[in-house]
Amino acid sequence: MITEVNSQRLAEDIVRRVRKVVGKSKDMIPLHIPEFTGREWELVKNCLDTGWVSYAGSYVDEFEKDLAEFCGVKYSVAVVNGTVALHIALSICGVSHGDEVLLPALTFVATANAVAHAGATPHFVDACEETLGLDPKALRHHLEETATMGPNGAVNRKTGRRIAAIVPMHAFGFPVDMEPLLELSSEWNIPIVEDSTESLGSTYRGRPCGSFGLMGTLSFNGNKIITTGGGGALLTDNEALAKRAKHLTTTAKRPHRWEFFHDEIAYNYRLPNINAALGCAQLEQLPSRIEAKRRVAERYAVAFADLNGARILKEQPGSFANYWLNALIFDHDRATTRDAVLAALNDSGLMARPIWTLMHRLPMYADAPRADLTVSESLASRVINLPSSAYLAGAT
Numbered sequence: 001m002i003t004e005v006n007s008q009r010l011a012e013d014i015v016r017r018v019r020k021v022v023g024k025s026k027d028m029i030p031l032h033i034p035e036f037t038g039r040e041w042e043l044v045k046n047c048l049d050t051g052w053v054s055y056a057g058s059y060v061d062e063f064e065k066d067l068a069e070f071c072g073v074k075y076s077v078a079v080v081n082g083t084v085a086l087h088i089a090l091s092i093c094g095v096s097h098g099d100e101v102l103l104p105a106l107t108f109v110a111t112a113n114a115v116a117h118a119g120a121t122p123h124f125v126d127a128c129e130e131t132l133g134l135d136p137k138a139l140r141h142h143l144e145e146t147a148t149m150g151p152n153g154a155v156n157r158k159t160g161r162r163i164a165a166i167v168p169m170h171a172f173g174f175p176v177d178m179e180p181l182l183e184l185s186s187e188w189n190i191p192i193v194e195d196s197t198e199s200l201g202s203t204y205r206g207r208p209c210g211s212f213g214l215m216g217t218l219s220f221n222g223n224k225i226i227t228t229g230g231g232g233a234l235l236t237d238n239e240a241l242a243k244r245a246k247h248l249t250t251t252a253k254r255p256h257r258w259e260f261f262h263d264e265i266a267y268n269y270r271l272p273n274i275n276a277a278l279g280c281a282q283l284e285q286l287p288s289r290i291e292a293k294r295r296v297a298e299r300y301a302v303a304f305a306d307l308n309g310a311r312i313l314k315e316q317p318g319s320f321a322n323y324w325l326n327a328l329i330f331d332h333d334r335a336t337t338r339d340a341v342l343a344a345l346n347d348s349g350l351m352a353r354p355i356w357t358l359m360h361r362l363p364m365y366a367d368a369p370r371a372d373l374t375v376s377e378s379l380a381s382r383v384i385n386l387p388s389s390a391y392l393a394g395a396t
């Protein structure tokens with residue numbers, strides 16, 4: 001039986017092990033801090049010196065080009081954040097009012113919100129213990145049980161709504177098992193829009209996350225692996241979709257030297273040049289940042305190797321994770337210890353927090369359709385994140 005004394009002992013043990021990884025520090029060690037160790041000052045200064053801080057300027061084009069190349073896709077469109085990137089990606093991949101979109105219940109709220117912003121209803125599916133991401137086997141079973149093939153694609157038999165997209169999310173940078181998911185997508189003719197906002201630089205069977213779906217999305221929020229302050233991007237190999245994304249995110253203005261002619265109701269979601277300048281400088285450091293992240297992860301793996309009661313999440317064979325955030329997963333019979341461990345870590349100046357509240361536990365999504373969520377429910381009570389900043393690779 002797990003007693004309180006037991007829990008306290010495990011909590012203290014975990015604090016010691018985390019401390020061994022992150023080194024000594026008088027200050028609170030955050031989960032992840034932004035690091036500006038490259039040409040950020042120079043490129044941002046260029047924007048200020050020239051006045052090209054906003055809509056026009058060359059850094060947006062350069063950032064988009066570099067991102068597309070890094071992510072192994074033909075096109076990238078930079079936008080103001082990852083949430084709108086998802087919203088626009090869903091819309092132009094055909095999601096509209098009255099549709100349903102399949103996504104994991106275990107995700108950050110932005111994934112579900114973007115579905116709602118596109119006018120659709122989120123339909124939550126279960127996660128996989130090994131990747132924390134969407135479980136293709138469970139999804140296959142769920143589709144067989146609840147969906148039917150109609151003239152316009154897959155339909156939820158219970159609600160009568162069209163199932164317009166599947167949105168896998170690579171949690172903390174750990175790739176979802178994409179191959180069986182791609183098979184499902186083609187069998188059911190449901191496009192995949194990847195929420196790859198946490199997985200820039202991660203690969204699955206050698207291919208970058210974000211390059212598998214009809215479109216992929218990125219975020220450059222302050223807490224992500226690289227940051228532009230706030231920012232996001234859409235990724236695609238499809239030229240028409242890329243053009244459509246650019247058009248919709250830039251007020252649908254027809255190019256002209258002086259006329260203001262807009263051909264539909266659109267959005268002002270374009271990433272400002274000053275943020276793109278930060279992005280260009282950050283992207284140059286991404287390969288070394290990922291190496292550093294992986295060294296931090298390796299230190300956690302070593303420090304926790306012989307621990308009973310919890311394990312450090314590792315990439316699956318064939319996958320390469322950016323290890324954006326390290327995750328500690330308690331054994332099933334240790335879920336009750338989680339809060340004692342969170343308290344002990346935070347009390348010791350080591351920032352730690354639980355994984356997200358499941359989406360159907362949030363008031364606005366309580367009535368959304370959902371599959372059996374047994375694994376998600378369990379993971380939601382057993383996963384915490386540990387300090388994972390790149391600079392910790394050099395901690396002593």
Ligand SMILES: *Cc1c(COP(=O)(O)O)cnc(C)c1O
Nearest residue numbers: 081082083108110111197219221
């Ligand atoms: C960060 C993130 C987003 C997008 O976030 P923004 O803050 O809007 O850039 C979307 N989904 C997930 C899973 C995220 O972690």
